Structures are given as structure tokens and as C-alpha cells.
Amino acid sequence: MAIVGAGFSGLYMLHRLRGRGLRVRVFERGADVGGTWYWNRYPGARCDIESVDYCYSFSPELLADWTWTERYAAQPEILRYLQHVTDRFALRPDIQFGTQVTSLHYDAAQNHWLVSTDAGETVSARYCVLAVGNLSRAKPPPFPGLESFRGQWYHTARWPAEGVDLQGQRVGIVGTGSTAIQALPQIARQADRVQVFQRTPNYSMPARNRPLPTSELREVVQGYPARRRAAEQSDAGVPIAPPRLAALDVSPAERRRMYEAGWQRGGINALSYAFTDFFTDERANLTAQDFAREKIRQLVRNPVVAEALCPAHHIGTKRTCVDTGYFETYNQDHVELVDVRSSPVTTVTPRGLATAAGEYELDVLVFAIGFDAITGALLEIDIRGRDGAPLAEQWAAGPRSYLGLCVAGFPNLFMITGPGSPSVLSNMVVSIEQHADWILDCLDHLHSRGLNRIEASAQAQDRWVCHVGELAGRTLYPRAASWYVGANIPGKPRVFMPYTGGCGTYRKECDQVVERGYEGFVLGGAGT
Secondary structure: OEOOOOOOOHHHHHHHHOOOOOOEEEEEEOOOOOOOOHHHHOOOOOOOOOOOOOOOOOOHHHHHHHHOOOOOEHHHHHHHHHHHHHHOOOOHEEEEEEOEEEEEEOOOOOOOEEEOOOOOEEEEEOOOOOOOOOOOOOOOOOOOOHOOOOEEEEEEHOOOOOOOOOOOOEEEOOOOOOHHHHHHHHHHHHHOEEEEEEEOOOOEEEEEEEEEHHHHHHHHHHHHHHHHHHHOOOOOOOOOOOOOOOOOHHHHHHHHHHHHHHHHOOOOOOOOOOOOOOOOOHHHHHHHHHHHHHHHHHHHOOOOHHOOOOOOOOOOOOOOOOOOOOOHHHHOOEEEEEEOOOOOEEEEEOEEEEOEEEEEOOOEEOOOEEOOOHHHHHHHOOEOOOOHHHHHOOOOOOOOOOOOEHHHOOOEEEEOEEEOEHHHOOOHHEEEHHHHHHHHHHHHHHHHHHEEEEEHHHEEEEEEEEHHHHHHHHOOHHOOOOOOOOOOOOOOEEEEEEEEOOOOHHHHHHHHHHHOOOOOOEEEEOOO
């Protein structure tokens, strides 16, 4: 069995497979475990799901012996947690670090996958699990002239482990997505001057982060099974009671009271969990937009800057961000917002960054420009299925999968949180555990019947792709030019990739497939 990636999903898959006595080999390009949390070490990097929910649930002992220190864990703490899990369950011997998988080719005659690496090694595996992550292929800086820059430049997704000393530096931050929203307040504490180059403003909710008292953690652990079940059956994979009211069915005063309560509670779902029609009714969504923009205008003293920071898209249709002091940072004299929608960046110069309006002299460039999300890390590998068919060709018009788990024409190949599953619209750890458990049960099913091959049928895949598209079409999501549809990557097909039906509904769909004898899959044995 081969697993590509040693982040949350790869580690959990390895642990579960070893528990079944299977021989497993994990290939990880990093020098240690962690995946996203190994590479993204930029200042302010932090999870936007509460720590007590953004963790594994498979071991009561693990839950009891790990102490989260904050409501929202920062990157170093999450990485220490994953290292702790790796060592506690003795997973390192089966992980090959510093190794990038370059190709996966299916050999139909032998019914196995040939896994090739950048070290020139090729191994065979009956089954392969792609645990490569949804936000792991960093988008490269697209600006000409970068090689001429005389200062230092960094991509937030490849931040140096030793950190970067920005004291006294003139820093330019390119981008205002989730990463920049987390990084700016931290960078502004160090740098002599910060200029933020913004093309599109984003909504951001206050994190309301705080230390976690031991008594609160103890109470969470004691009731964790029920808490996790609630998360698994929810839409977003978090244990928050679903809304019961529509935004336009209550008075403006009541609507504002509920939004204000969410804003004070904080978190990524601060406003979106207030009403049932948040993602489906344009008028309802507008009420939340207006509330969020009003908050920005209150937080940012300069009205011109405040207006420039007010987004225009439907709130939630791009990844809603969570921050600690982001908007307030623009009140500091040494922080400047630069509009690059009206005056686009033209080139990197030896002295800094040039836009249509002029040149900005900088010592350090920070690119917070995101990822080739959901499919990027999968298509980075040369994956060829039955008859040598490349996955890249199969997905030329957009990703196609069955359940977000498998692809027709690619037997015995599984994806964890692939396109067509809740993935980035959910608490990733809840979705990861569900997928890994499903894969394990599937392998048990094959073994118990003397079978060794499973493949999604083209018909089932077509139906699932249609179903995912129909669900998305009932929402406001596809209306935004977001990375959910690949809009941040030139030439990428504009297809809304995640499943919008929610974690609980999706789980039922997957369970029903199993209950119906793996409906939509073709199962076989050696020679069949």
C-alpha cells in the first residue's frame, strides 16, 4: 500500500492501515510530518477551526494527553501535535521523508500501481492513497522581473523554518486573502513600513482567540464522543447547532441582534450560521454583507481605506477569513493599502514593485497569493490509469470523480478529500477521518471476498458530477470568482469543485453506497 503525503490525512490513513496488519509506505516531500502545517510557517499562521475540533478523534488516550493552549491553535502548536501523534503511534519507520512522488502509473496486467519518485526509485503497490492536501500546491508569483529584485522575497506557503527578521524593513505584502489577513498584524509589529497590495478585498470575522483553561478542556474531553458526532452530522463539520430561521423572516432588529451575537462570538461561521438562507438567497446574503461592511467602516478610521477594504462579493462565497486585528492594523501610520485593481502590478524591479501608478521601493516582498487549490497537488503528479490515460486529460474540462474518492479508469486509487467531496467547505479533520475510514472499510470488504480491485464506473461518476453541480447551482457559491472554481489560476477550468450538501448529508451518501453493495463501483479479483 502506498500513501502520498504525511499530513493529517496521510498519518491517519497510515495508522488505520497498520492496525489491519497491512504493509504501508508513505512518501512525503517534506523533511518531517505535518503537510500544510509543515510548510506554512508564516507569521500569524493559525487554524480557523477551534483546536478541540481540529484534531483526531480515534483515540481517547490521545485526546486526554494533549493539551491545546488556545481556542485557535497557531501553526507551531499544530505541527507539534502532529509530531506527537507520529511518535506516540510509532509511525515514522513507514514514512520516507524528503521524497516527492513524480508519477503513478497503473499496470493493468499486474493490477498494481508503479510509484516513481524524484530519487529515481520505482516501487509497486496494489493500492494507492493520495493524501496530498487541498491547499498544498503553492501558486508561484506571476510577475516578471522577480529574478532582478535585490531584496529578499518569500512565499508564505514556503516560509523559512528559522523565521525571517523583518525589523526595520520596508515590506510589501502581495495579496489580501486568508494568509495575508493572518500575517499582516504580525508583520506590521516588526517592519518599519508595510505596503499591502490588494486586488480584491475579503470579508473577515474576528477570531476572539483566547487561552483555553484546563477545566474547559477537561469538560470537552469528557463529552467528546457526542461533540464529534454532532460535528460529523453537521454541514461544516463543527458542533454548532444548525440555524432554524430565514434571514428575511425576522425583523431587522432581530436580524441585527443575531449577527451581532455571532460577531461577538467570533469564528469563521460567525455570520453564516445565523440563518438558513445565508448561502442560497441573494437578499438574505446582502443583509450579512451590509453588516460586515458596516463593521469594517467602524474598525478602520480612514474612510477611504475603509471603503477600499469593503468587499463586494456575496459573503461566504469566497473563503471567509478569521483574523486578530487585521482591519485595525490599517490604522497604524506605517501601514498603507495599495489598490492594484485600478493600477495593476506590472513588474518586479530591482528596487521593489512597479504598478501602473508607479514604483514602490521595498526591502522584502511577501507573496500571500494562495494555491492551485483542490486539484493542483493531484495534477502535479503524472497519474496514468487504465490504458495509460493521464488524469490531466480526464480533468481537462474540470475534475471528475465519484464521491470525491475515486476516478473512473483509475482502479485501486483513492483520494482523501478530493474534488466532489465537502473538503475545504468543512472541518478538514472530520472529513479526513471519514474518508480514511471509508477506504479502510472498503479494503476490508474486498479482502473478505477474495477481491483485489475496485474502480468507479463511468456512469456513477457522471451521475455524481451532475449531482455535485446541481447542489452548487442552488447556492450563491458559483457566482464568485474564487479559488473554489479555480479562478485564481490562469487557464484552469471554472468548475465549482467542493460538495455543498454538508458533511452529514455527504456521509449518508457514502454510507448508502456501501449498504447497496458498493453501488457505482466495479469490483473484481485477480484475472477478472
